[in-house]
Amino acid sequence: MTFTSFTEKVASWQRNHGRHDLPWQVDRTPYRVWVSEIMLQQTQVVTVLAYYGRFLQHFPDVFTLANAPVEAVLSLWAGLGYYSRARNLHRCARELVLRHGGRFPATATELAALPGIGKSTAAAISAFCNGERVAILDANVKRVLVRYHAVHGDIRSAATERQLWSLADRSVSSLADVQSLSPYTQGLMDLGAMVCTPRRPLCQQCPLAAECCALAQGIVDRLPVRAAARATRTARAMWLLQGVDADGRVFLIRRGDQQIWGGLYCLPDYCDRETAVAAGQALGWELQAELAPVSHTLTHLDLSIHRLVYRSDSKRGRKGGLHGYWVTREQLHTYGLPAPVKRMLQLPVAASRGGAQIVKNDSNK
Ligand code: SF4
Structure with missing residues (x-):
């Protein structure tokens, strides 16, 4: 096995079998590649395809994106x-x-100094758009390298990360010509996504099969190694106040950047029922219904979301110390709403999962 043979096989395979018609491969500008790379982090291509075109339509260049309010982006x-x-x-x-x-x-070094652009994203932008000979190392590429070189270290460890960067750097340095840089870089991404997949990799279709150490050793299904993750999942209950006024408007608040769903708009939320009910009273709202909880799973958190539905005659959102907005049904789509809230607001109240349970009115307005 040589690094040159590795890069040549990847580039040649990409030219013949890789992906060539993804929207961000057409008219490859740094802006378009950047947006795609950020969207693709921890997200599959098929999901990103549903968002990318719409995003580019609204924000065709860096100026329109910079001039837009962050709410429009969210x-x-x-x-x-x-x-x-x-x-x-x-x-x-x-x-x-x-x-x-x-x-x-x-250069990738300068790009990586910008907010939110990591080393691999910076390399992808610069390799595709500037022809800079720099290595990428996203999740798909890591898996290919780990298996090809039979790297046994924990893929989440800093030592393995360093080892993989070293292998990625040596590979890209061995490229015979700069014309192969783009197909090689894209080829690594495509191989990881299409052939060397997390489960049931298609080794018999892989251009690297003859030299793949994991395949030779019969340990493909054991790599990458992931040390047992600590039990980080937690459960949390959340009480949402759904205030609706006489005109059918819904009351929304903007969440703090450091909170779950940071920067998005949401119904006011509280960590226990007592505080939520007290907040509803402080707002002068009238409790109409308490709905059975719905579950929502985030990466490390299982949320149990309870909803208290209130009626309000007030059209101002500052009463009770709460700053927010009364939003009509027609305006809702222009607000960035977390998926479960969106689902809740689109459903008629009676159709909510678990059914509605009417509780007695709160007389303390
Ligand atoms: S031969 Fe199999 S394990 Fe090795 S790189 Fe190819 S798909 Fe991955």
Whole structure:
């Protein structure tokens, strides 16, 4: 096995069997590649395809993105998850306009100094758009390298990360010509996504099969190694106040950037029922119904979401110390709403999962 043989096989396979018609492969500008790379972090291509075109339609370049309010960006991101990516994208666009005149820096090192652009994303932008000979190392590429070289260390450890960067660097350095840089870089991504998949990799179709150490050793299904993750899942109950006024408007608040669903709009939330009911009273709202909880799973958190439905005659959202907005049904789609809240607001109250349980009116308005 040589690094040259590895890179040649990957580049040649990509030219013949890789993906060539993804929207971000057409008219490859740093802006388009950047948006796609950020969207693709922890997200599958098929999911990103549903968002990418719409996002580019609204924000065709870095200037429109920088000039937009962050709420508009979050609104188009709603449902993709990991919302800090959207906030960083927006922050980065502003920095690019303010400090770089809207132009992307020409090297991966400079790109990686921008907010939200990691080393691998910076390399992907610079390799595809500037022809810079730099290595990428996203999750798909890590899996290919780990198996090809039979790396046995825990894939989450810093030592394995260093080892993989070293292998990735040596590989890209061995490329015979710079014309192969783009197919090689894309080929690594495609191989990881299409052939060397997490489960049931298609080794018999893999251009690397003859030299793959994991395949030779019969340990493909044991790599990458993941040390047992600590039990980090927690459960949390959340009480949402759904305030509806006489005109059918819904009361929304903007969540803090550091909270779950940071920057998105949500019904006011509380961590226990007592506090939620007290908040409803402070607002002068009238409790109409308490709905059975619905479950929502986040990466490390199982949420049990309870909903208290209130009626309010007030059209102002500042009463009770709560700053928010009364939003009509027609306006709701312009607000970035977390998926479960979106689902709740689109459903008629009586059709909520678990059914509705009417409780006695709260007379303390
Ligand atoms: S031969 Fe199998 S395990 Fe090895 S790189 Fe190819 S798909 Fe992955």
